[in-house]
Amino acid sequence: MPLETVFAGIKLRNPTVLASGILGTNAEILIRTAKEGGAGAVTMKSIGPCEKDGYANPTILEWEHGLINAVGLPSPGYKNTEEELKQLEKSGIPLIASVYAHSIEEYAEIAGFAEKFKPAMIELNMSCPHSKGEGMPFGLDEETAGQVVKAVKKVSGKTPVMPKLTPQALNIASIASACERAGADAICAINTLGPGMLINPEVRKPVLANKFGGISGPAIKPVALRCVYQIYEAVKLPILGMGGISNGRDAIEFIQAGATTVGVGSAVYYRGIGVFKEVCDEMVQWMKKNNAKSLEEIRGVAHGH
Numbered sequence: 522m523p524l525e526t527v528f529a530g531i532k533l534r535n536p537t538v539l540a541s542g543i544l545g546t547n548a549e550i551l552i553r554t555a556k557e558g559g560a561g562a563v564t565m566k567s568i569g570p571c572e573k574d575g576y577a578n579p580t581i582l583e584w585e586h587g588l589i590n591a592v593g594l595p596s597p598g599y600k601n602t603e604e605e606l607k608q609l610e611k612s613g614i615p616l617i618a619s620v621y622a623h624s625i626e627e628y629a630e631i632a633g634f635a636e637k638f639k640p641a642m643i644e645l646n647m648s649c650p651h652s653k654g655e656g657m658p659f660g661l662d663e664e665t666a667g668q669v670v671k672a673v674k675k676v677s678g679k680t681p682v683m684p685k686l687t688p689q690a691l692n693i694a695s696i697a698s699a700c701e702r703a704g705a706d707a708i709c710a711i712n713t714l715g716p717g718m719l720i721n722p723e724v725r726k727p728v729l730a731n732k733f734g735g736i737s738g739p740a741i742k743p744v745a746l747r748c749v750y751q752i753y754e755a756v757k758l759p760i761l762g763m764g765g766i767s768n769g770r771d772a773i774e775f776i777q778a779g780a781t782t783v784g785v786g787s788a789v790y791y792r793g794i795g796v797f798k799e800v801c802d803e804m805v806q807w808m809k810k811n812n813a814k815s816l817e818e819i820r821g822v823a824h825g826h
């Protein structure tokens with residue numbers, strides 16, 4: 522099969538991955554996305570330290586070039602996800618458990634909990650605010666990002682650890698390098714871009730109750746591709762690239778920038794969970810038309826060396 526992929530030691534039947542936060546933490550839905558939708562792997566919505574409601578509605582809006590959302594990381598609290606994690610472990614589907622926290626210690630605590638359920642990988646969502654009240658995501662600072670990875674690696678056993686970086690970093694490549702030095706097994710890029718805002722001129726108000734939110738979908742594809750391209754030049758780690766992938770041709774662009782796997786988030790809203798199968802078919806069609814026999818053959822070719 523031309524799309525079979527090994528990502529940080531994990532065998533996947535194809536490189537498409539459900540992005541975090543798109544279909545929640547419910548095991549049945551995540552299993553369906555892999556089995557019926559055709560995703561090579563699925564990511565759970567990031568789980569945090571305690572039960573938390575998100576922001577008030579409206580929290581998510583579709584606009585001409587993608588989505589804008591301020592859901593506010595609603596979370597059942599990691600301890601309440603035990604049943605879902607057990608069910609997912611039993612199902613055998615490749616699961617990426619995603620973790621967010623407010624301190625380095627909390628990252629290790631939640632990742633240690635997730636590790637007990639033997640997910641295929643642990644993703645570290647590094648785009649949430651710092652506990653010290655500076656409002657700075659962990660992924661903006663090399664040293665802090667490295668410290669989070671180091672702390673999680675101590676409790677993650679054999680489970681690969683993948684920090685998810687923010688495009689807000691001034692130099693995303695140097696953050697990726699710091700994570701590599703700290704022992705990360707893969708890099709995920711990117712999270713939503715922003716914050717941004719949209720205004721409803723007739724109502725004379727911002728459309729989101731929170732006013733500002735993260736931008737995803739086609740609008741951010743050029744930023745995401747640039748990030749993946751720069752990370753590929755800086756590290757040897759495999760990359761899960763995402764941001765605006767809506768079809769097979771988009772996915773091929775990310776592979777050519779250097780990604781090993783490709784995440785799909787907002788496009789699930791437009792195309793349903795079958796988007797994974799469709800993206801795979803479109804990738805294979807593109808490969809046939811352009812005489813590419815394998816993904817290895819085209820990985821990173823946009824770098825020209």
Ligand SMILES: Cc1cc2nc3c(=O)[nH]c(=O)nc-3n(C[C@H](O)[C@H](O)[C@H](O)COP(=O)(O)O)c2cc1C
Pocket residue numbers: 540541542543566567581588590592594619646685711712713736737738739741763764765766784785786787788
């Ligand atoms: C409604 C919504 C919720 C999200 N929640 C999370 C989350 O909990 N954790 C996380 O790491 N990323 C979260 N993301 C970011 C996505 O996983 C992804 O990185 C981003 O949307 C870019 O991919 P896309 O353009 O394919 O949507 C969320 C995105 C959306 C649209």
